[in-house]
Amino acid sequence: MKKILGVSVGSCVHVAGIISFLNIAAKLGYNTKYAGSAVSVENLDKAINEFMPDIVGISYRLTPESSAELFNTINKKIISSGSKISFILGTTSSVADFLEKKGLLGMFDKIFTGGEPEDQIIQYLEGKKTGDRHSGKPPQNLLDRILYKKPYPLLRHHYGRPTLKETVEGIKVLSDSGFLDVISLGPDQNTQEFFFHPEKMNRQQDGAGGVPIRSEDDLGQLYTASRTGNYPLMRCYSGTNDVLKFAEILVKNINNAWCAIPLLWYNEIDNRSSRKLEVAIKENQEVMRWHGWRNIPLEVNESHHWSLRYSSDSIAVAAAYIAAYNAKKMGVKNYVAQYMFNTPAQISFTMDLAKMLAKVEMIESLHDDSFTSFRETRSGLYSMPADFNKGKGQLASSTMLQMQLNPSIVHVVAYCESSYAAKPEDIIQSCSIVQKVIQNCVYGAPDMQCDLHVNARKKNLIHDAELIIKKIKSLDFEKKYGDPLTEPAILAEAVRKGILDAPHLAGVKGACGKLQTMFFDGACLAIDDCGNIISEEERLENTL
Helix, strand or coil, X not given: CCEXXXXXXXCCCCCHHHXXXXXXXXXXXXXXXXXXXXXXXXXXXHHHHHHCCCEEEEEECCCHHHHHHXXXXXXXXXXXXXXXXXXXXXXXXXXXXXXXXXXXXXXCCEEECCCCCHHHHHHHHCCCCCCCXXXXXXXXXXXXXXXXXXXXXXXXXXXXXXXXXHHHHHHHHHHHHCCCCEEEECECHHHHHHCCCXXXXXXXXXXXXXXXXXXXXXXXXXXXXXXXXXXXXXXXXXXXXXXXXXXXXXXXXXXXXXXXCCCCCXXXXXXXXXXXXXXXXXXXXXXXXXXXXXXXXXXCCCHHHHHHCCCCHHHHHHHHHHHHHHHHHCCCCEEEEEEECCCCCCCCHHHHHHHHHHHHHHHHCCCECCEEEEEEEECCHHHCCCCHHHHHHHHHHHHHHHHHHCCCEEEECCCCCCCCCCCHHHHHHHHHHHHHHHHHHHHCCCCHHHCHHHHXXXXXXXHHHHHHHHHHHHCCCCCCCCCHHHCHHHHHHHHHHCCCXXXXXXXXXXXXXXXXXXXXXXXXXXXXXXXXXXXHHHHHHCCC
């Protein structure tokens, strides 16, 4: 059993930080001892000789100017004596900056300044490398990174500024901060639609919605910028045209941590490209299959596209299952299941949790030796108020709800995203808010899944989703296809007939657009022309 000695030195009587550190270490199996506060250099040396620790944690939280002589003495009399003991320092950032100027930080193997999340402390105590100047880089693939970070989820954030230069510089700042585990590149629409056809780009739209990526070299610059700090994973949204070619480019140039591709979108029904619906489904499935062959994790960002267009909660749950089912049938082994909360923004926390738990139950019913899903949660962008203080409150409360799913990844949405694309300082601040919420929840939180209203609604949603799936399968009434849920012709027909439908698809070519919905008691439900709630059975009867 390794031993850790903790002590507050000099005139410092602040003990909360070092005691908390020792408590974490004790839970991880260390033999710990606290030597007291305001301990002199002589008494520190005596305590070390008596306890013979492997690690000495020194705490000092007073003014920077008073620290230089003290730490110079500690270095000369104790640390530089050739001992194999690791010395770490817990202090304020101002003291750390001061000691660095004096050339005294090098005496410590690790420095904590109070802003680090608990998971970094655990990683250090478990002997994991945390990516700072004293250690190497964390795992560079998704599955190992998830294991590395447990019991905390990975933090991911979308990032893409209007110019390549600004985005490169921002990625360096984010990587050095150590807050993000995954930087999710957000390319502009010109990139997504016309990367392989630059002659078709509208140059007035360069940088609209993300970073303008015009070559493989641009991707290389973005990836290189992330090779510092905690070496975050990088991933990028798929293109909306030439989706397979773009997937290959991303794997080659940024080691794409996982692919995100829709099943029924990025085509004529959302105007993200000119692809016909059935063609888009086939091409999207090809991308799934390509990643499955290479054992690269994949996400099908499908379900929330329906909720963003105010589809009923029942359709969103069915879409979540159909997306995961298609990924599995295309050979994907490790599936990233994204659960977008607060979408639509009017949904209540109670009904939202029920909807997500219904998705979880249906998706994870597909688990077997060849298919596993990883839960990724996020806040809904359109739930963020324009008032930044309220946005921070929304971010924190939404994260609290998301933690009920025990996610492996939390996709942070910056509190400012309703007004402008987040800058590094916004992302860091948002991640800091989220980290504290996560820390509190990991430490212990009530189980909202026991709520009777949540469970009743979840059961109802699963029932409705199963009716929708059964209805889609019934479109293959001639039994022409072996698996109608993966057949592009059947899925396209389900959209055209309105089995899968949304109010925002009204008047859209290739879709039905007749569904009407309204919120009742925080749930998004289908209604008839008179505004009355209709059951899923009734709605589906009208899609004949």
